[in-house]
Amino acid sequence: MQIARVCGTVVSTQKEPSLRGVKFLLVQLVDAAGQLTPKYEVVADGVGAGMDEWVLVARGSAARQVEGGEGRPIDAAAIAIIDTVSAENMRLYSKSDEDRLLLPNNARLPN
Amino acid sequence: MQIARVCGTVVSTQKEPSLRGVKFLLVQLVDAAGQLTPKYEVVADGVGAGMDEWVLVARGSAARQVEGGEGRPIDAAAIAIIDTVSAENMRLYSKSDEDRLLLPNNARLPN
C-alpha cells in the first residue's frame, strides 16, 4: 500500500452503471520522508476520508475487496484513515497533531 | 484510477475473437496539476467517450469489470466521463467549461 493525502474530488455523471454511489477522491502520494509528491491516484473512498487526511491506498484487485467493491471496475481504494506513521523510531505523521495544527485554520474559515 | 484525455483511436481487424465490437481509444494521461503528459494508454471504451473529453481510466483486472468486459483480454478501460476535478478547493477541470470553450471550434468544423 502507499500513503497518500486527500487533496480533492472527481465527479462523474456518465459512468459504468456499477459505479453509482462510489465517491472518487483525488489523493496525492506521500514519499518515505513524509513529503508530498507530484504523483496522484483517483481512489474509491471506502472509509469516509476527508480533505487533508492521510490514507492508505490499495491498488489493483485489492481495491475490489472493500465492502461493496466486488464487481466494480475500480483499481484503487482508500482502505484506512491513518492515525500515525512511525519510521526509524520517530513520528513521521500524527493525525491528532494534524487536527490540532489545522484547528485554528479551520476555525477561521467559518468566521 | 488515472485521469486522461481522449486524443485518438486505434483500429484493428485481426485480433482476439473476443475483442470484436470493442472500441479502442488512445488516451493521454493527465498529471496532478491538470497538465497533459507524454504517457498514454489504449483503453476499451466503456462509456461512449468522445474526443477531448476527460475520462477515468482503470487498469489491470478492473478493466474486465465493465459491462461485457468479462473474459476479454483487456487491461485498461475508460470507466467514467469526468464532469469536474477539484483539488485544494479549486476547480482543476470542468467538462461544461470545456464544452463552452470548444463549441466555437466544433461549430466551425461543419461549415
Add this chain to the structure above:
Amino acid sequence: MQIARVCGTVVSTQKEPSLRGVKFLLVQLVDAAGQLTPKYEVVADGVGAGMDEWVLVARGSAARQVEGGEGRPIDAAAIAIIDTVSAENMRLYSKSDEDRLLLPNNARLPN
C-alpha cells in the same frame, strides 16, 4: 494496453509444461508520438503477428484471457494487430502504408 512493434523472438526448450506451443515475441514499446522506445516486453503471440507489425499488448491477468491462455503463467500477450493509430485527427500509423513502404525492402531480401 500499450502499442508495440514486433522486433524479435525468444526461444526456450526448458520451460513450464503449460507453455508448450506458445510463441514468444520480443516487442518494443511505442510512445504516444509513434516513436520506438528502449522499453520492451516478451509477449505470447495470440494473433499471428509478424516482424515489424504493430500490435496491442495487454499485460497482467488480461494476457490469460486470450484463446487457450487460461492456466498459463504468462503476464503479457499480443491481442491485436494494429491497422491504424490516429491521434489529434492525424494518422500516426497505418499498417497498409507500412506494407507498401516495406515491400521494396522485403522484395530485395530474397534476390
Add this chain to the structure above:
Amino acid sequence: MQIARVCGTVVSTQKEPSLRGVKFLLVQLVDAAGQLTPKYEVVADGVGAGMDEWVLVARGSAARQVEGGEGRPIDAAAIAIIDTVSAENMRLYSKSDEDRLLLPNNARLPN
C-alpha cells in the same frame, strides 16, 4: 518479489472492517547492490517481522494468498524474513551477521 528493510509502522483505527488485526509495516526497498532506496511500501505483516529485519515483499493479488489474507483489501505483504541474500557468489546480506552487529546496540538500550 522485492527485498525490503522494516523501518517503521503505520497505525489506523478507522479502516475497512476486514483489516482489523492486520499489522501494517513500513518497509524501505533495497536495491540489487543491497543499498536502501527512497522507495517504500506499506505491507501487511504475515511473518512477525521486527525492526531492521530484511523481508521479502509480495505485491498485487499475491498479498492476499498469505494465511488469513483472503478477502482483505491489501496489495502488499511481507511473506518471509530473509536469512541470506547471495549475489555473484558473494554474501550481500546475512541476518545472523546483522544480529551480531546489532547486539551491542540492543544491549545498550535497556541499560
Add this chain to the structure above:
Amino acid sequence: MQIARVCGTVVSTQKEPSLRGVKFLLVQLVDAAGQLTPKYEVVADGVGAGMDEWVLVARGSAARQVEGGEGRPIDAAAIAIIDTVSAENMRLYSKSDEDRLLLPNNARLPN
C-alpha cells in the same frame, strides 16, 4: 514477460507456511539491447534455472500459474530458461554460446 539473468539466491527460514520448498532466485533484468540493468526481481524458480542462465520472468498473478504455484503468495516466477533471443534478425543471446564461453571458467573452478 521480462528477460533476466540469474545472479544469486535468497534464503529464508521464517516464512509463510505455503512457501516451504520454494527456491528463491535473485535475477537481474536485461534490457532490450541485451545489457544487464540495475533492476532485479526475486523469483520463485519453476524451471531449475542455474547461475548465469537467462530466464523469462512472469510477474503478477501469472506467477501462481506455474506447477504447484496455486495459493502461494508469490508475485514473480522464472517460467522458462531461454535458449535464444533474436532481435532485428540478429542473435542477441544464445545459451549454447554462453555455455561454450563459460566452460573454461567453470572447468577452472574445481581444480
